Amino acid sequence: MIDKNLVIIGGGPAGLAAAKSAYDSGERDIVILERESVLGGILNQCIHNGFGLHTFKEELTGPEYAARYVEQVEERKIEYKLETTVLGVNADKVVTAVNETDGLVKYRAKAVILACGCRERPRGGINVAGSRCAGIFSAGTAQKLINIDGYMPGKEIVILGSGDIGLIMARRMTFEGAKVKAVVELMPYSSGLNRNIVQCIKDFDIPLLFSHTVVDIRGEGRVSGVVIAAVDDKLQPIMSTAQEITCDTILLSIGLLPENELAKSATVKLSPITGGATVDENMMTSVDGIFECGNVLHVHDLVDFVSKESEEAGRSAARYIKENRADRDYVEAVGCEGVRYVVPQYVSKNTQSEQIQLKMRVSNVFKNVRLVGLIDGKEIFSKKKQIVTPGEMETVTLNKAQIDEIRKGKRLEVTLKGE
């Protein structure tokens, strides 16, 4: 058993930012555990640009963005272990990890930050019928095959789902000489960023079919085509509209799920909506001293928000290690009417924070609305939006005065109102 003040699980942007800010808050006894052979997480395979506009005011590629944080971790000489998989964490903050050189290692930590990211939803999650042949990949797997390993998964592609990774892969595959025949989305709107729809789909004249689904996958051995059909307002396929598109590859981009097995093993309470932990403004979960940040907490669309959130987690963990105190006298923050969730779910009545960023997602596309915050019915903020979509995370940053209002109340509701 190794004693360690702070164990950070995951060396993606969340884990790196958390480590850096914990260090800068005075904590020196830190280890980052990462199962891959390099730091940087999912960013390593995102070789397109568009990262860091908020944080660095410039457009970086994924690996460049990651490199900046890796550098800061290296400069601070923060310990990290690669090719090390964490098998379990318990509520006493004992972290069990394994790698080839050290074998099975147990850390007894004063604080743990879960920064394990998310995984892609597999085919099963959407019940696509048809052949069970080769040639069906998650968009992220295809991204890794092309960008990291240098292999093309196919030549004629249909993408199912319009999440960001799918959109980005449509462009990437096109660059590599593949023909993307269609992007098929069940909902009447995309679950990806508008920016990606314009830059990755429209600019390349790739057909984007909303309110459509795949009803059959054909092929023996390898995919030979998909049958798609329009759906009615109950999302049931209208079989009379069925048409076959020939292709050799199907990419699925049907959403991401926070990777919360470790949180579960530590008896951390999870939100049924986000799939991540429920946290307070310090990113502390329901278990004292266990924090969560990044995509494991809720799926982000922009890495800049991941970094910011994770710095908060790092700072709070450092403070927790010193003070060994958790404030559980909470005001609850909930999403109502069109707002699916709010993170953090709790704000401590004794909070020391001068600034709190609320992050939320909406349940549908709404135009000309206001994001309104009500504390026990009283409006404390209102943010005008021309359009909000489920694919784009919304944020509201609260100032000291607004936080003081919240501390006096019981329940913070965030809701959508017409103009």
Place this chain on the structure above:
Amino acid sequence: MKDIIVIGGGIVGCSVARELSRYNARITVLEKFNDVSCGTTKANSGIVHAGFDAKPDTLKAKFNILGNAMFDDLAKELDFPFVRNGALVLCFDKEDFPRLGELYNRGLDNGVEGLKVLTKEEVFEMEPYVSKEVVGALYAKTSGIVSPYEMAIAYAENAAVNGCEFNFGKRVVSICESDGRWTVECQSGEKYSADMVVNCAGVYADDINNRVCDKKINIVPRKGEYMLYDKSCGYLATRTIFQMPSKMGKGILVSPTTHGNIITGPTANDVDDKDNLYTTYEGLSEVYEKSLKSVPSLNKRFVITQFSGIRAHSVDGDFIIGESDKKGFYNVAGIESPGLTSAPAIAVHVAEDIAGKLNLERKRDFNPVRKGIPHFAIMADSDRAKLIEQNHLYGKVICRCEVVTEGEIVDSINRPVGARDVDGVKRRTRAGMGRCQSGFCLEKVMEILARELGVDFETVVKHEKGNIVIGKAKK
């Protein structure tokens, strides 16, 4: 020494080969796919049936009961996943209640032990998540669950260790006899000769038989579709939950698997094509709707995969086991459900029968024990630590969802009758069988396969013809 050819490497072919390998004979299995267990054996409910369902005085009833009783010892000897978890047949309608009694009596006739008719309350006590509409159930204590492909692989490995030869990619296309010797020819051109040919070709057993025998058989492919749920739903059922067959049809089952997932299905539809393993929109909808009748809280969102299997339904309705009208040509055909359950008993019977016909002697050095791949995921920490000390590759996790290490994957490739493709690794180690369905580990598994087999990454396949990567990207 006598030569025996077994056509087909499903559970029937593998178990027959293993039981035959107790005797002094040269045994060769010819399988058209790259691996054992790629036919019906990989896609079924995996239930070790108690035996109340089979018609009395049929081969199905006989071998079901005999087979079921063998599982506890066999699962230890061959080290494959098996749990005797018990089963319930739910009755939803008072009017159907007498038919539970019929099932009970049929079970008694067949010699099934430990049957009991339960009240509604008793059912809820056993299975709190079943529908409140239930009015009673038949409980069968001896029912179990098995991992069917792991069972077939275990049989194959043990057969191989005892001298049996497995040849893959060998589709048998012609069989002829002269002077008591059989010549079996494969599509790839090879010829094999033998004193005895055992037909274990599953849905194609009629095709093989009808090439040789005067007495024709007819096997109708009948498809069954399934949905498999994430382990987080595993708490919803601990026993196998059947529905009482009613005017609404046969009903579908909800069962835990040996690895803690929930399986629901199967449908039953006759199909024209014996290789048609497509799942259908209608089939999956039927499975889902009917499963809710038994366990209303099943949530489609937690389905991780769907699949289908083809039953080898013999038009005569019973197993066809025995030497055919041609001496030296032996049928083990029409082995539909409860085929998996019956296979161990069928295999012993077939091997003894053939040994008698060919005057085979028992081997003195037969080794009945097979040790499976160590499964890191379910080991105690102390055992994990020891294993890594012996081989550091057990410290490298490749499949995150199922916690499968590189050590296990390498073992699965290099052991007897080892994995040759991605699905082969998956069936042996569970790499890629978890909730992300290989999204993260696919290319790592491909790399390990390429390295261990000494082939190019691009040539690694998912299964048979299923190539995964089309080619090198432009750099």
